[in-house]
Amino acid sequence: MKCIRVTVPRNLEKQAEQALKESDNVFVLFFGRETIEGQSWCPDCVVADPKVRAGIAKVENAILLEVPVDRKSDTASDTQVFRQDESIRLE
Secondary structure: OEEEEOOOHHHHHHHHHHHHHHOOOEEEEEEEOEOOOOOEOOHHHHHHHHHHHHHHHOOOOOEEEEEEEOOOOOOOOHHHHHHHOOOOOOO
């Protein structure tokens, strides 16, 4: 499985298009950004992440786009774009 970290939120669509040129098996994983301690602020993400990755790893030629997001309360975050985008509607 190839993993690509989306470091600039507004580049998600471009990076997804590029990944789709390489594979038909492209997955997008939104998860709580890691804190300074190295663990996601989202406890559900901590539990789900290894399970999601294990499942995707079984898919031939899979590409995983990793999209870290900040807390909803962090209104200055550039990841708020995912909560405003009608096609994503991240909660």
